[in-house]
Amino acid sequence: MAEAVVSFVLKKICESVVQESSLLTEVERDFNDIKDDLVSIQAFLKNADTKAAANEGVQTWVKQLREASFRIEDVIDEYIMHEAQKINQSRSIATLQMIPNMIWRYQIAREIQDIKSSLGKIKQKNTEFEFRSESGSGRSRGFKAPRIGDPRLDPYFIEETQVVGFEDPRDELVSWLVEETDDLLLISVVGMGGLGKTTLAKHVFDNQLVKDQFHYRSFITVSQSYNMRELLRYMIKKFCKDNNEPIPKGLQKMDDVNFITQVKQYLESKKYLVVFDDVWEEKISDEIKDALGSNIKGSRIIVTTRKMPIADYFKKSFLVRVHKLQPLSIEKASELFCNKAFRSKPGKQCPTELKELSDEIVQKCEGLPLAIVAIGGLLSTKDEDMFEWRKVIQNLRMELARNVHLAVLDKILSLSYDDLPYHLKSCMLYFGIYPEDYIINRKRLTRQWMAEGFVKNEEQRPLEEVSEEYLTELIQRSLVNVSAVGFDGKVRSCKIHDVLREVIIRKMKDLSFCHLMNKDDEQVTIGVTRRFSIAAFSNSDLENSGTRAIIVFDKGDLPEHFMDGLSSKFKLLKVLDFQNSLLNSLPDNMGNLFHLRYLNLSHTKVTILPRSIGNLVNLETLDLRQTKVHELPKEINNLTKLRLLPVYYRRYEGHYDMLNFTTGVQLQEGIGCLKSLQKLYFLEADHGGVDLFRELKMLTQLRKLGIRRVQQQYGNALCAVIQEMKNLESLNITIIAENETLDLDFLSTPPPNLRVLNLKSRLAKLPDWIPNLKYLVKLRLGLSNFKYDPLDSLKKLPNLLRLNLWDNAFSGESLHFQVGGFPKLKELDLTRLNRLSSITIDEEALLGLEHFRFKNNPQLKVLPQDFKNLKNLQFLGFAEMPAELVDSIEEGGPCHGIINHIPVVQIRQNEGSRFHDYKLYRIRTQLNV
Incomplete structure (x- = not known):
């Protein structure tokens, strides 16, 4: 609980608790006491999990402490809720409420005293267990090589014949080590725990080509506790011992300046290889640069780490190459598993009856060598019996905690979690909430973090930006895998490794x-x-009255007793997520969830919101995407903290129609009160008229606005609205009818940071301000009906990454992509341009283009020869294109050579009337045979 919230509660109690009994007069002092206790408890709990790991009694004590913290948070939240509800009560019935209020105050006073009593007993245990907070000096204990039983020792003794799946990475690293250059080169090997970084590094370190190149070699395990001076001293001793040289005298007693000078002088004339294995902190780069950084004899340094920022930080002082270690392929993973699970069988072959289970295990391990080796080793001790093996798979979470065979796996994966700063631990635990193999949408996840209060509020920065940095850090620490990336390089979705998820779930339970x-x-x-x-x-x-979040993944009908009891049984909820469930309505008393900050109803069957939703005064996110909610109650205007309001329905059931494909929402008079609103899409402008635009001007915090059914007569009013929105980053405008023309030239000063622009309207001409949007990354034009080639005006947009020309945005016959135009364009989409018959691409044009899509351009019957100029094109897609064009590019066709250099050429064929009724097939090229 943040200090500000605790202080607020304390102040409210001082103001409101009357001194009418000895019990109530002590509430202020008691709250002061538990406030101090909460601060100290939470400071201790930051590191309690690691401290308590080895002692069952201590674990019980820490659990009691944590539950006491929960009780304090609950009583504070209950008090805030009660006081807010009391303020909202009508003064006319204040006298009637006096007795219930007095009873409630007695109840909270007794609860506080009970908490104090419990804390007193818990504190007595603190003396018994003699806990100490970590001192800063405990982080550097000198150099200690791995000892017998330490899992870090295993890679030292893996025979070359036992190494599986590292052939390609080994060859790449060896080539970097032995290439003929005198420059000092540092190689960073990055990957999640258990991926085999140490094994690979040791495998390369012992390669004969490498041994022949470097007579001075040292392999040093750094780990989380180290002393760099001791590491360097160990390195020098190793070099001297291997080459029968005397160890420089006095290293132990020198001050740091003389020590670094001595090491530097010793190394300057030598060609050496040193491996720093298992590096956890960026500062190592600064600690070694003076001693190692000036060598020009072709020396090499290898660093293995779980954190990409460490690999990047070395670039400050060294010439760096980064190898991001990948999981094993399915074939190599199966080979490694059989080597471990069936080591005693001839040929290490998997029995037929266990093949399906073996494949399931390998799939679950997702190419993580440590998981494959650990689980394979465990199963090698079991009878080759399907039921025995199935039990191990089903109880993997429990086995991780108790089985000696899996202890190493649990320890290695837990290290990355334990190393997280406190604010990221809760964020990481959230991944365990999602089902196995679930692809998690970035926005959904980060909005849940924000609602829970995990994201620090920083001045001048949107919470979304801070939360995305949190996710980026988890990705760079090799804890989270990216599943999909948008055209702008932003993460769209992610997931965690299945085995890591089992570790996380066990921690969630603890x-x-x-x-x-x-x-x-x-x-x-x-x-x-x-x-x-x-x-x-x-x-x-x-x-469970203290529950803060409920996230529903059940695809069946929701029980009535659950929905009816939401506001009474879970009154402290902050997060409520029904996405993709069969929810069809909300209870009328939904507004009783006073603390609710995040309500996700997207992709549900909800059509109407209860009027009580106006009582959710702390609501920040109301997600109504892909629902048939077409009108919001007037009470929505009470939600002055509401920041995100995405609401629309897209009709995938029938044929696509640009103007009617998406349905927005009607808002009632008074939306100007929603001062905190940052995202609003899609609003229907034909409901409200000029008054609607007048109120929109008051929403100056908007960063994303989608507005539909705009009438021609409101063009000037719309421009005036946009001109006030200095923070706007995304703007989507759709006209009400094809025959209406929108004039947007009245907009003289567009939002300075506009990044995304969608205009679906006939335009008198391309507005002059569009080519001057220097931060624009995505532009989509539809229905514009330009008779001239618009590319000449748009080509200088310096940061444009994606361009869509749809639905007769251009009504001419020929488009010309000129040299030097669209310098950063990655994606290009030309759809339903009914008169387009030819395209010209200059030889040095569109050099960065990666994706090119065509759809339903009936006159474009010949693919231009200029496609040979698109050297970096990775994907070429066709949908509903003339048969002449498709036939010409098929293998053996006259134009096949034009597209033969493109890795993926895909054809989409419609098979029905609905939006998703189609099938895909690929044309073979030289890169995808």
Whole structure:
């Protein structure tokens, strides 16, 4: 709980608690006490998990402390809710409320005293366990080589014949090491824990070509606790010992300046290879640069790390090459698994009856060598029996915690979590809430983090930007895998490794962070938990008053008792997520969830919001994407903290129609009160008229605006609105009818940071301000009906990455992409340009283009020879194009040579009337045979 919130509660209590009994007069002092206790508890809990790991008694004590922290948070949140509701009550009935208010105050006073009593007993245990906070000096304990039993020792003794799947990385690293250059080169090997970085580095270190090149070699395990002076001293001793040289005298007693000078002088004349394995901190670069950085004898340094920022930081002082180690292929992973699981069988072959289970295990390991080796080793001790193996797979989470065979795997993967700063640990635990193999949308995840209060509020920076930095850091620490990236390089979706997820889920349970609810939970006692992830509803009645988040993944009908009891049983909820569920309505008393900040109803069957939604005064995100909510109640205007309001429905059921494909929402008079709103799309402008535009001008914090059904007569009013929105980054405008023309030239000063622009309207001409949008990365024009080639005006947009010309945006016959135009364009889409018959691409034009799509351009029957000029094109797609064009580029066709250099050439064929009724097939080229 943030200090500001605690202070606020304290102030409110001082103002409101009357001194009418000895019990109530002590509330202020008691709250002061538990406020101080909460601050100290949370400071301690930041490192408690690591401290308590080895002692079951301590674990119990830490759990009690954490639950006491929960109780304090709950009583504070309950007080805030009660005081806010009391303020909102009508003065005319204030006297009637006096007695219930007094009773509630007695109740909260007793709860506080009970918490104090519990804390006193817990504190006594602190003395018994003699806990100490970590001192800064504990981080540097000198150099210690791995000891017997330490998993870091294993790669030292892997025979070359035992190494599987590292042939290509080994060859690349060896080539970098032995290439003929005198420059000092540092090679960073980056990847998640258990991926085999140490094994690869040792494999390369012992390669005969490498040994022949470097007579001075040292392999040093750094790990999380190290002393750089000791590491360098060990390195010098190793060099001297291997080459029968005397060790420089006095290294132990020298001050740091003389020590670094001595090491530097010793190394300057030598060609050496040193491996710093398992590096966790950027500062190592600064610590070694003076001693190692000036060598010009062709020396090499290899660094292995889980963190990409460390690899990047070395670039400050060294010439760096980065090798991002990839998971094993399915074939290599299967080979490694069989080598471990069936080591005693001739040929290490998998028995036929275990083939399906073996494949399932290999799939779950997702190419992570440590997981494959550990699980394979465990199964090698079991009978080759399907039921035995199935039990191990089903109970993998439990086995990770208790089975000696998997202890190494659990320890290695836990290190990355334990190394996280405190604010990122909760963010990382959130990945365990999502089901196995679930592809997690970035926006959904980061908005949940924000609602939970995990994201620090920084002045002058949107919370979204800060939360995206959190996700980036988790990715760069090799904890989170990117699943999809947008055209602008932003992460669109992500997931975590299945085995890492098992580790995270166990931590979630230990920390009472979240309970994963399945049908099997009917007889399970849930106990204290802060969150519910509901994969399937059970028949048991769900109730937990301190729950802060409920996320529903169940695809079945939602139980009535669950929906009816939401506001009474989960009154402290902050996050409520029904995305993709069968929810069809919200209870009328939804507004009682006073603390709710995030409500996700996207892709549900909800059509109407209850009027009580206006009571959710803390709501920040209301997600109504792909719902048929077409009108919001007037009470929505009470939500002055609302920041994100995406609401629309797209008709995928029938044929595409640009003007009617998307349905927006009608807002009532008074939306100017939503001063915090940053994203609003899609608003229907034909409901509200000029008054709507007058109120829109008041929403100056908007960063994304989507507005539909704009009438020609409101062009000037719309321009006036946009001109006030200095923070706008994304603008989407759609006209009400094809025959209406929108004049946007009235907009003299467009938003300075506009990045995305969608204009679907007939335009008198291309507005003069568009070619001057220097930060624009995406431009989509539809229905514009330009008779001249618009590319000449648009070609100088310096940062444009994606250009879409749709639905007769251009009504001419020929487009010309000129030399030097669109310097950064990556994606180009030409769709339903009915008169387009030819395209010219100059030889040095569109040099960065990677994706080119054509759809339903009926007159474009010949693919231009100029496509040979697109050397970097990775994808070429055709949909509903003339048969002459498609036939000509098929293998053996007259134009096949034009596209033969493109890795993916894809044809889409419609098979029905609905939007998604199609099939895809690829044309073979020289790069995808």
